[in-house]
Amino acid sequence: MTTEAKNLQKEDNLVSELLILPDGQILVHNLTEPFAKVLSELNPECDQINSRLNTGSDAAQGKNYTP
């Protein structure tokens, strides 16, 4: 692997974007599992988020290679 690619390997640097609407709705783009857990804690009743948790994978917690 090249030095540049190695430098791209940043742990704990996953990227999600969110938009909070005036009515309290939250829209999310690039949802990662850690961020889904945060949202689930904010609203434990949200099935849309809960269905994306517990996917049984360490990968969802994994590394980010985003520049």
Add this chain to the structure above:
Amino acid sequence: MICAETSFAKTLQSRSTVARERARTAREMLAECNWCAHRCGVNRLAGEQGLCHAGSETRFFIAQPEVSDELELIPTFAIALSGCDLRCDFCITGASSWNAKAGVSFNAGDMASCAVEAVHSGARTVMLLGGEPTIHLHAALELVAALPDSVRLIWKTNAHGSVEARDLLDGMFDIWLADFKFGNDACAQKLARVPDYVRVVRENLLWANEHSELIVRHLIMPGHVECCWRPVAEWLASELPGVKVNLRSGFWPAWHAARHQELRGTVKPDEKKLAWEIARECELNLVA
């Protein structure tokens, strides 16, 4: 869904072997690029640029495990390549999708190592997206060549590719995850500056359904339920009955959406309700 017997299956060549050969061909074809339906024909190897402004170098702006896609696909290792052949004013990743020079240089071997690591950690799929990956077909095939054949690959596309592109993609990706954004050419021209949109996308979706697994996505846009979603839904019901459809309601007024009065807000509750009613009327096979 009918899985066509692919040429490499007939000759018992591995996916990676075929991808390697096709990647070489694809790179040569950059000398007269016709990967997307714009068919610019520019020589990208010589630095000429078509409508997507991509050169011969591929760059990426996201590579991480995500859980926001279809439940059957997640977690997926998502790799977003910079640049796109469409100019959707509401693009949620517009800054990187409209700029083929965004992000950093893509090396297929390095990215394959990252993807394999994610798969070993439990990612169910590896997803190539953009921007639009079709404009980086050579790099996409190089990535496929560098990955084990067992990795389940998703081609996340705007379905605006050319016949030449899809011929080289045949058998390379397990699932086509394709957007059908606009229900008529006028909206496509107005919102994404693309002509002849509906014909091209329909043709590609029919092809994809014959050659791989297909999931069609439609993002509900404010003010475009009747003009865009209804014709898309009715066509899917008529021509691709039973195909998986993901109706998405998370539109947000990103990038240049404000250029269009109706796109300055989010989807209203009554519009969402109507969109779901249309889906039910058409008896679509909806997936989450």
